[in-house]
Amino acid sequence: MSQSEQNKKRPFACVVGDPIAHSLSPLLHQTWLRALGIDAEYRRLHVSSADFEKEILAFFENKNFVGMNVTLPHKKAALEVADMVSEEAKSAGAANSLVQKGDQIYAHNTDxxxxxxxxxxxxxxxxxxxxxxxxxGGGGAAQAAIIGALKLNPQQIVLSNRTNEKAAKLEKRYENKVQALLWQERHDALPHADLIINASAGGMTGKSPLSLSLEGLNKGALVYDLIYTPLQTPLLAEAKVRGHDGLNGLDMLIAQARPSFEAFFGHKAPTGIGIKRVLEQALEKRP
Structure with missing residues (x-):
């Protein structure tokens, strides 16, 4: 059998988005596949919003297709093509994973x-x-952060966004579980904060830095920036200078990929292979 024939019979998964060239998911999943010796493939595919439903349904007609990850701007559209939706995806109003269960498409959110x-x-x-x-923040990442934070049983979740109306809308959606704070008052929450989460695009490569000073932040607070380009945002750089522990979005990227990998390929993603450093090196090579 030729190599091309073998490739046609290989199980494969993919990530779809628009744009998609920047995605680290293929490197992440292929590294895990190689480490486990699994003969399968994980692809990166550009799909426009106009073609999303048609393209996705076509994938599920392929007997070698095992599932897909979905990134921006398709996470809400992924719910609409699904026959079954997990509680996590329902609560987030978005899905980042689609797999087949029997003859039905199942949408889940691992974010x-x-x-x-x-x-x-x-x-x-x-x-x-x-x-x-x-x-x-006030977008999809902020919503996932709220849902996740609620599972940690905090005393209070304070939300602030540059557009006050978005924060107010999320406060209403989550009733008394989230307190919206006017953007101009955002620094008032820092002295009592144990965890700061940047779920906005502020500080991302090509974007303006997040307009938030950590002066006055509670001494033991952890700073969690969901961005990973760059690896060290201005917010994390300031946190380091002020002696706070910090996390970037690469940790979240790896963690959200693990349940998808298992759902696609039937094996738990390996640990102890330095996957974070593999991704860091790939990012460091980018212009």
């Missing part, structure tokens, strides 16, 4: 699990109970 895992690795289980969490 919430991915968000929580790095926090539990940093602090003992139960540490966040009764603590105060501050989230900056």
């Amino acid at each position: 919430i699990e991915g968000f929580i895992a790095p926090l539990l690795a940093q602090r003992p289980e139960g540490f966040w109970r009764g603590k105060q969490i501050v989230i900056i």
Whole structure:
């Protein structure tokens, strides 16, 4: 059998988005596949919003297709093509994973699990109970952060966004579980905060830095920036200077990929192979 014929019979998964060239998911999953000796493939595919439903349904007609990850701008559209939706995807109003269960398409959201895992690795289980969490942002990432943060049983979640109306809308959606703080008052929450989460695009490569000073932040607070380009955002750089522990978005990326990998390929993703350093090196090579 020729190599091309073998490739046609290989199980494969993919990530779809628009744009998609920047995605680290293929490197991440292919590294895990090689480490486990699994003869399968994980691809990166550009799919426009106009073609999303048609393209996705076509994939599920392929008997070698095992599932897909979905990134921006398709996470809400992924719910609409699904026959079954997990509770996590329902609560987030978005899905980042599609697999086939029987003759039905099942949508799930692993972003919430991915968000929580790095926090539990940093602090003992139960540490966040009764603590105060501050989230900056108002989009899909902020929503996943809210859902994840609620699972940690904090005393309070404070949300602030440059567009006050977005924060107010999320406060209403989550009733009394989230307190919206006017953007001009965002620094008032820092002295009592145990965890600061940047779920906005502020500080991302090509974007303006997040307009948030950590002066006055609670001494033992952890700073969690969901961005990973760059690896050290201005926010994390300031946190380091001020003596705070920090996490970047690479930890979340890896953690949210683990349940998808198992769902696609039937094996748990390996540990202890230095996957974070592999991704860091790939990012360092980018212009």
